[in-house]
Amino acid sequence: MKNSMFYSKRFWIGTTFFCGLILASFLFTWYGKDLYSQTQLLIKDGNGNVSQSAPFNPLLMPPFGSDRGGYNLFFKLIIGAKFTILFVFGICFIQLILGTLLGSLLAYAPLPLQKLIEKVCKVYFYVPTVVLVILFMGPLMIQSEQTGFKESIVIKQFLILCIVTLPNLILYISQEINLFMKKDYITSSIVLGARKMHLFRKHIWLFLKEILVILFLQQAVQLFTLLIHMGFFKVLIGGRRVDSGSTVHSLTNEWSGLIGLNKNELLTAPWIILAPLVAFTVSIFVLNFMIQGIKEQLNTRFMPIPNKKQDSAVEEKKTVIPVEKFRFANMKTLYKGTDRS
Incomplete structure (x- = not known):
């Protein structure tokens, strides 16, 4: 397929950037201890x-x-790159799997059940995601101060971020499937006796798979922003350590922690904060670079995910456009509260 994302040069440039950064982080961790420990x-x-x-x-x-x-801040950024990038990409991957499965089930559920779930989720839309993260991860931070770095803490943080940011994705995918099911050729297939699994394999999945790629990248952008907000509240990936002088340290050197723990240095030594901010900025720029390349390659339209600020996010009316003329549009902010700094 000539319109496949794999023909996009921007996609491969971005993929090479992140793979190279992660590989360099692991190699430097294994063989560069004499440098970064000095x-x-x-x-x-x-x-x-x-x-x-x-x-x-x-x-x-x-x-x-x-x-x-x-x-050296450069060495600390390289060491923390693997924790930051793999953590964000892992969350996005699991979310897309769960979001696709649960969103598809919700789309096939009876209409009264769909309306009930949508109304229940409306309450959630008004709670900033960063507040939920602080509430659930606070005890984990206290635990890490007592026990040090543990894989169980990282796993719990991973699951918390997956869960608190999942409802929006489920409702969005459900909306897209319901909208797609209204097309004439889908209605004709149903009239001719096509079963639900046949419709999903032959029609819905072909429609969803390209959307999921854009969703993955745009969720990564939103999660990077969320990590910055978490860092300002000293909620760090992997936990934190407090020394005898009551100074807080990150156990993994992940980027958001380098920002949040040094926010008081903004006026005295601003480069300490600017260094991880540059790392986040470059990563977000590369993600948007990849998104734009895929948009141009696919030449399709992408409907926005419902914003948590909307009173009736899941009831937003959309214009039905032929699938071959879809063009991806910019998504609205996936997580309320992460678009303000």
């Missing part, structure tokens, strides 16, 4: 006098400078 607290001049002390700006320690502990 600290430098003082710089002396030719006479042996101290001329500078940590944190060092990017001119003294390129490319991003150092933190107050003397650690």
Whole structure:
């Protein structure tokens, strides 16, 4: 198929970027311990006098400078890349699987049941996602301070983020299937005796599979933004550690933690915050770069996910357009509260 996303150069450029970054993170973690574990607290001049002390700006320690502990920020970003990127992409992957299954079941459910579920979810739409995350992950942060890094903590955080951000996706996929089922050739197939599984395999899945790729990438953008908000509230992926001086440290060096834990440095040493912000910005730019490339390649239309701010998000009317003329449009914010900084 000439309109397949695999013909998009932007898609492959973005894929290469993230795969290369993750591979570099693992290799650096395994073989570069002598580099990223070194600290430098003082710089002396030719006479042996101290001329500078940590944190060092990017001119003294390129490319991003150092933190107050003397650690090179570039090395910390490389180490934390695997935790940040794999965590976000893993959540998006599981969400798409669950969202597709549950959304399809909801679309095939009796209409009264669909209306009931939609009304129940309306209450959820008014609660900012970041508030739910803080509420459920707060005890995990306390646990990590006592026990240190544990895989069970990461798994629980993974499940929490999957669950609290899943209802929107389920309702959206259900809406898209219901809208697609109103097309004339689908109605004709039903009249001729086509079963539900046949319709899903031969028609609905072909319609959904390209949408799911865009959903995956756009959810990743929203989750990156959500992680930044979590970092400001010191809710860190993998947990946190508090030393004897009551200073909080990230156990994984994931990017959002590097922002949230150093937010007080904005006026004194702004490069400490700007470095992980640059990493997030570049990642989000590459994701949008991939999305735009796939949009142009597919030449199809993408309906927006219902926004949690809407009073009747799942009852929004949509114009039925022939499937071959669909064009992807920009999605609205998937998680309420993550579009404000």
